[in-house]
Amino acid sequence: MMQVNKRETLIIILAGTIMFVFLINSVIKFTYNALPHTIIHTIGIGLSIFLVTIAISAYRRTRSLRFLLLILGFVGFAVTEGMNLASYGLSIFTPELNLLNIEITHLFGVYALLLLAIATLRGV
Numbered sequence: 001m002m003q004v005n006k007r008e009t010l011i012i013i014l015a016g017t018i019m020f021v022f023l024i025n026s027v028i029k030f031t032y033n034a035l036p037h038t039i040i041h042t043i044g045i046g047l048s049i050f051l052v053t054i055a056i057s058a059y060r061r062t063r064s065l066r067f068l069l070l071i072l073g074f075v076g077f078a079v080t081e082g083m084n085l086a087s088y089g090l091s092i093f094t095p096e097l098n099l100l101n102i103e104i105t106h107l108f109g110v111y112a113l114l115l116l117a118i119a120t121l122r123g124v
Contacts, residue, residue, distance in 0.1 A: 069115050073115030
């Protein structure tokens with residue numbers, strides 16, 4: 001059986017996400033300006049999925065709270081990028097919190113950054 005290392009897995013995921021964008025572009029025609037923006041958000045989703053899988057494998061080995069927080073932070077980043085992709089690339093409205101006048105995607109972004117910061121600074 002062929003072994004695939006992390007670098008090869010990352011390259012496969014990034015190539016797959018870019019091909020996914022062009023596949024979607026053949027079905028839903030993006031404007032010229034929206035295509036690079038869509039590619040960036042799709043790469044962000046691919047990277048976050050890759051980092052979630054790395055964090056899950058590290059958590060299985062160590063059972064450390066630090067890696068659990070990393071998993072949750074990267075999942076938050078994937079949700080944020082998915083919502084940004086849906087709102088910008090597919091022109092789907094993202095809801096706002098009327099009380100604070102903040103888009104939900106920004107709250108998920110802050111959530112992801114907070115968990116990543118806690119996981120990074122834990123044990124320092």
